[in-house]
Amino acid sequence: MLLGWGFGQGRHMPSTTPKGLFAMINPRGWGSKLPAGIVPLAPRRRLKPALRQRRIENIGLPMTLGRIGSLEVRLAETARDVKKAQKLRYQVFYEEMAAIPDALSLISRRDRDDYDTLCDHLLVIDHDAPTKLGKPGGRVVGTYRLLRQDVAERHGGFYSAAEYAIEPLISAHPGRRFLELGRSCVLPAYRNKRTVELLWHGIWTYVLHHKIDVMLGCASLEGTDPSRLALPLAFLHHHAAAEGEWRVKAVPERYVSMNRIAKEGIDVKRALHALPPLIKGYLRLGATFGDGAVVDHQFGTTDVLVVLPVEKISARYVDHFGAGAERHAA
Template sequence: MSDIARPRDTRAERCLQAERLIGPAALREAQALRFRVFSGEFNATLKGAEHSLDVDAYDAHCAHIGVRDLATGALVATTRLLDHHAAKRLGRFYSEEEFNLDGLARLQGPVLEIGRTCVDAAYRNGGTIAVLWGELAEVLNEGGYRYLMGCASIPMQDGGVQAQAIMQRLRERYLCNEYLRAEPRTPLPQLDLPGNVIADVPPLLKAYMRLGAKICGEPCWDADFQVADVFILLKRDELCPRYARHFKAAV
């Protein structure tokens, strides 16, 4: 089942549709979009760069979903999903490469990990995210997953000022270790910042917080992607009612 949205855009009316990305050609589309976003905006060091793709060992074990502009046929957003069964076969979730996840084995209920989420710069608006979230809701509903977890990134090109300023805000409202504690394998360097330094929260991280997600610890420095990754955990039955409509089929 797919969701269609027609978000307002001053340049053109867009018709966006979510889809499951199935098969090698669709996966390469997702990998190509990831490469353009991560390499172009973050100067990330990526496997598959020689083919203008972002490729890693997890892709083959994940489900991939995306958002397509029906007017142009272009894939404009994508994310990948790794469930607990696939993670068991792999021996780990992707997040465990960056964090020691104390309590993961004790979570009561199926777990789905979201990762490699990216949106074409020209489509970064609420409409695109809502379409992507709608398809994610279908996956959550079909699998009966109780927890959604993953990493949300903060750019580190400024040496970590933005990341530390954002973390000062997140610790006050969104830090929770009730279910799980995430300890970064590579903590960020400490900066002596005044408490009144303000930085904008990246759109994807902000979207998770609005849904009701919590952060489970301090961020991890991802040198390949030039970002600080914040581990987030969303318990399905604690979705924020105001934004639960984005997960309409999963509540």
């Protein structure tokens, strides 16, 4: 799947926006005043039905989810925004790393799949950085893809279900709302605390707005030879495995054992050093990991499933971002 910057992916086509819904939002037209807190859709901008649907579902979220200096985090608003995220993903996954593009991705120079039409796309934009063409307006330097359970269930389920048997997990928690995170990447020059913190501030704002109870998705270690990843895989298996009601197992046909070194033989310091930064970040937040890894040959990675109930997030991180996500609010 992805290298250490990401979680989850997706598929299938979205449903169209219900007829008349925009009139219900603002029956008096673009020029009229909306109730406080409601952000109107941009005038004269033709959006695809899926993007219109996403924007309707996110009414009430601020346009800017957070800001640190010249960096802003927000959701993609247009098809052009989504294309910028896809181009960034292509640059990181295919040009920098070892992913193998299909014909469509190779021609378009974008990492794309059907799930892009269903998901919300979180963007970090550096407003002080020119675009590739040297024009002002800022550049997308980081992205995350977000897929809520209610959307996934209308269109065939979560991407992670192709690698992990997550349906029993979801069925065991009928009153909880799940969110799949994926396709995460950041440009090399921005792989620092400030950018990652802003991404997570955006996710936290989104989680609070949509009343998400559980986050999950596939995080990745670089390489497709599990024997070379024995130390970090064994560490996650012995020290951070999801248990009881949160345990999830890789699908049988793709299951790769993570129990590759006995617990007493693990050098914890070396194991932590071998983990990608994102997986270490999930550990600090309080995440646990599924049973079994999955090799993703297209992306040149070995995936592990991250399970993070919101109630398990370390209190110090909740305090850091603020119970209402006010720390980096614009």
